[in-house]
Amino acid sequence: MDYLIDFLKKFGLDISVFSDDFSVVRQSKEFFLVPKFILDVLDEVPESPVRKGFFMGFFDSQKFIPSPFLLNLIYSFSKKFVVLNEKSSWLFICGRDIFEEGVLKLGSSENGLFIALNDRQEILGLCKKTGKSFTNLFDIGFFQRLKR
Numbered sequence: 001m002d003y004l005i006d007f008l009k010k011f012g013l014d015i016s017v018f019s020d021d022f023s024v025v026r027q028s029k030e031f032f033l034v035p036k037f038i039l040d041v042l043d044e045v046p047e048s049p050v051r052k053g054f055f056m057g058f059f060d061s062q063k064f065i066p067s068p069f070l071l072n073l074i075y076s077f078s079k080k081f082v083v084l085n086e087k088s089s090w091l092f093i094c095g096r097d098i099f100e101e102g103v104l105k106l107g108s109s110e111n112g113l114f115i116a117l118n119d120r121q122e123i124l125g126l127c128k129k130t131g132k133s134f135t136n137l138f139d140i141g142f143f144q145r146l147k148r
Contacts, residue, residue, distance in 0.1 A: 003064040004031050004056065010113045011078040018073075024056070031056040033069075068140055071115050071123045081107040081115045082127065082134060089118040092125060093141045100132040113137075 004024065005015055015024060018033055025032045025039075034053030042052065057066040066074075075081055084092060088102025104119060114134065116124040125139030 003059040007057075007064045007066065008074070011074050011080055013074065013077055017077055022053075025052055027052065029060065030058045033073075065138060065142075066126060068123045068125075071126060075115045075117070075123065078115070079107040080110075080113060081117055082129070083117045083119060083121070084124065086119065089116075089124055092116055092127070092136055093139045095136055095139060095141060095145070097136050098127065098134040103134075 008014055008017070018024065021036055022033050023036055023039055025034050030051075032051065032053035033056050038053065042049070054069050055067045056070040057064055059065065082098075082103055083105040084098060085102050085104050088098045091102070092098055098116075107114075111129050111131070114127050114129050116127050116134070116136075116139070118124055123140070125142070126137045127134040128137055
């Protein structure tokens with residue numbers, strides 16, 4: 001659970017952002033956001049499901065890999081985002097880093113983790129801002145490249 005908590009802190013958030021109606025459940029290396037009423041129902045079922053709730057991410061080799069769902073939740077609460085132009089958006093989802101010229105809007109001027117979006121406000125991934133560049137840490141093409 002510490003991986004998820006530490007990740008949220010980098011955006012100035014804590015686990016309570018998910019309200020009292022949800023619980024965060026860890027299954028092996030994966031985290032899920034589960035409505036509490038579902039947990040109540042699962043207590044009555046003799047078999048445990050393979051997956052519970054909304055996939056929030058997993059940890060691998062001491063780092064947390066967020067899901068696009070989690071990034072979308074964080075985006076609704078945080079100002080640490082960057083909106084990319086069309087060309088930079090394509091480069092980003094292909095795993096490339098981005099420079100200031102490809103940025104349409106920046107939510108915060110500080111360095112650190114940022115959520116990358118396209119000009120239609122769709123989540124593209126996660127990047128790290130250092131100065132005038134944005135290093136791609138994770139993008140929506142990650143799962144496609146993982147299958148190879």
